[in-house]
Amino acid sequence: MSCSKEGARWSLIPSHARVAPCVSSCALRWPSFLFQILRRPRVSDDTKGLLLAGVGGQGVILASMIVADALLRAGHDVKQSEVHGMAQRGGSVFSHIRWGPDVDSPLVPLGSAEVLAAFEWAEAIRWVPYVREGGAVVADVRTIVPPGACTDRRSWASTYPEIDPELFLDLRLKTRLIDAADTATELGNVRAANSVILGSVAAFLDIAQPHWEAAIANLVPRGTEEINLAAFRAGRDVAEASIAAQGPQPAGFSGPHQIDIRHDWCKGCDICSRVCPEYCLEVDAVGKLNIVNTETCTGCHLCELLCPDFAISISAPLEPALVDGPRA
Structure with a gap:
């Protein structure tokens, strides 16, 4: 040139x-x-989209890979994208999938998705504007309340939205609310909950059952093929979850939560003591983390979520600790 x-x-x-x-x-x-x-023509009118959304650790990315694999086996051109940000710390995770005869972009435009697969209730509300009119929402009724939603830890007041079965019906969407964790637990492994959700999603997509099952067997961890296939099949016919009526807020602070520190994992980075809103923790001059106030922990879990060494566990009063090891 x-x-x-x-x-x-x-x-x-x-x-x-x-x-x-x-x-x-x-x-x-x-x-x-x-x-x-x-001048290239934009995506075909036959191009369709699907969104999967949830919280870190729920298997959203694996589920999106399974959907993309099944679509490829069905002969579609498929594009997939994912964002998982602070997934390791319980952050939002989502994946866009588009398929059709000729797909240029993996991103699902607003108001065009055929199906939203929400692995957590608040994520369903967050992403529902992306679903087209007449589309479908498959939502797990499991709730994972982030610390930021706890506006008053002493009274347990929260800005987390109530589960409302009528919410999506008002938007003219086909809705399927399920308790995936409960179904997976009945099958023997709660970690197969994402396969239960995929089974419910499959009811709204024109993909043959053999393609789904081949994709699941190909991508799930070795040794878990049978439980995941069983969970997928159960998800196709799973009953709608029964939503309990929202009761009044708890009376108030239920008592100090238990803080367990695994000192052989802790490197004394001081993140936990700085983010604790109740000043329960402190790192001393030699870099050892100590509990300085055992009576004020309200169980916000900020220290547990942000600890880079997984050295802290918070458990409710009278419940066993989740981390083995010496207590502070």
Whole structure:
């Protein structure tokens, strides 16, 4: 590629690639292949989209890989994208999938998804605007309340939204609310809950059962194929979850929570003591983490969620600790 002067204008592209001069004063000439790209037809009307959303640790990414694999086996052009950010710390995780005869972009436009698969209730509400009118929402009724939603830890007041079975019906969406964890537990492994959700999603997608089962067997961890296939089959016919009426807020602080520290894992980074809103923790001069106030922990779990060493466990009063090891 060489520079040549034509009158008062410069061109940085070879002559065989030139098109009509730009009308702007810069007078740069664009290669014809750029115009070919711009003139390409947009995604086909037959292109469809699906969204999966949940919280870190629920298997959203694995589930999206299974859906994409099943679609490929069914002969579709498939594009997938995922965002998992602070997934390890309980953050939001979501994946876009689009498929059809010719797909340019993996991102599902607002109001166009055929199905939303929500692994957690608040994520269902967050992503429902992406579902087209007449589309479907499969939502697990499991709730994972983030610490930021606890506006008053002493009275347990929360801004977390109530589970409302009528919410999506008002939006003219087909709705299926399920208790995936309960179904998976009955089958013998609660970790297969994401396969239960996929089974419910499959009821709204035109993908043959053998493609689903081949994708699951191909991608789930070795040794878990049978439980995941059983969970998927159960999810197709799982009953709607019964939603208990929302009762009044608890009377108040139920007592100090138990803080367990595994000192052989703790590196004394001081993150936990800095984020604790009740000032329960402190790192001393030699870098050892100590509990300085055992009576004020309200169980917000901020220290547990943000500990990079997984050295802290918080458990409710009278419940056993989740981490083995010496207590502080």
